[in-house]
Amino acid sequence: MRPLTKLALAGLLAMASSALAAGGDPQRGAQLAMQGDGSGAPCLACHGADGAGNDAAGFPRLAGLDADYLAKQMLDYNAGKRVSPIMQPNIDNFDEQQLRDLAAYYASLPAPASAAPANVSDAQLALGRKLATEGDWDTYIPPCSSCHGPGNRGVGHSFPALAGQHPSYIRAQLQAWQNNQRNNDPNQLMTAIAERLTAQQIDAVAAYLGSLSATAE
Ligand code: HEC
Numbered sequence: 001m002r003p004l005t006k007l008a009l010a011g012l013l014a015m016a017s018s019a020l021a022a023g024g025d026p027q028r029g030a031q032l033a034m035q036g037d038g039s040g041a042p043c044l045a046c047h048g049a050d051g052a053g054n055d056a057a058g059f060p061r062l063a064g065l066d067a068d069y070l071a072k073q074m075l076d077y078n079a080g081k082r083v084s085p086i087m088q089p090n091i092d093n094f095d096e097q098q099l100r101d102l103a104a105y106y107a108s109l110p111a112p113a114s115a116a117p118a119n120v121s122d123a124q125l126a127l128g129r130k131l132a133t134e135g136d137w138d139t140y141i142p143p144c145s146s147c148h149g150p151g152n153r154g155v156g157h158s159f160p161a162l163a164g165q166h167p168s169y170i171r172a173q174l175q176a177w178q179n180n181q182r183n184n185d186p187n188q189l190m191t192a193i194a195e196r197l198t199a200q201q202i203d204a205v206a207a208y209l210g211s212l213s214a215t216a217e
């Protein structure tokens with residue numbers, strides 16, 4: 001790992017540990033996921049009964065992601081720090097405890113094996129693998145795994161798992177950072193990286209990450 005990344009990591013972890021709050025109740029969360037928040041749709045309408053999401057529709061997998069990460073994202077939607085007119089209306093009537101219950105529920109579900117993207121060339125996968133595991137130092141792009149962990153399977157509550165996440169969703173998030181639609185990353189760690197990625201690199205890294213197993217072999 002390069003010194004710069006290490007430094008950013010240390011600062012972020014210190015920040016994140018102080019922000020960690022109380023946990024949620026997965027059983028109450030399961031109920032809320034079925035019911036919805038009264039005005040929006042129930043979660044499973046989009047994220048699926050198993051929390052596996054849907055690549056064609058761009059709905060992220062939630063199953064097996066870290067609970068505090070999921071809770072932070074929902075709090076950020078409701079605070080307007082992350083913008084999605086499709087997602088936010090489904091949680092705007094929930095309070096923080098209810099969001100933590102939902103997060104605990106999805107974190108407790110087993111992660112699906114892999115998002116197995118179709119129609120991806122070997123060259124594209126190779127480019128994606130290089131970015132994910134080695135980075136591109138000519139354009140100051142650190143390897144994704146330097147933050148997202150071994151196999152890009154995520155680290156704690158700050159660095160979400162990317163392995164096995166749907167390529168359409170990964171692509172959309174990288175574009176959201178480029179277009180200033182997502183601003184909720186601590187220290188703008190992701191903004192700085194997304195800004196430097198080309199459209200071709202985004203397609204490749206999204207396809208490669210989606211093809212990885214979400215669980216350690
Ligand atoms: C109408 C479809 C729809 C429904 C219903 C829905 N979501 Fe979502 N959800 C989305 C979409 C689309 C995104 C990605 C939005 C974006 O780009 O930020 C998303 C993103 C999320 C994220 C962020 C995931 C990540 O990895 O950062 C969480 C957490 C989440 N949804 C939880 C829920 C919960 C809990 C419910 C039920 C209370 C729910 N969603 C209902 C469509 C939906």
Ligand code: HEC
Nearest residue numbers: 142143144146147158159160170173184185186189190205
């Ligand atoms: C310097 C650390 C760092 C590096 C390197 C890094 N990321 Fe991230 N990434 C983060 C952080 C922190 C978040 C969570 C942001 C938040 O809390 O909203 C994140 C979130 C994401 C998300 C959103 C996942 C979700 O579930 O919503 C995607 C997609 C992503 N990163 C892709 C990448 C890709 C692709 C690379 C490599 C090209 C990469 N990241 C490299 C720190 C990093």
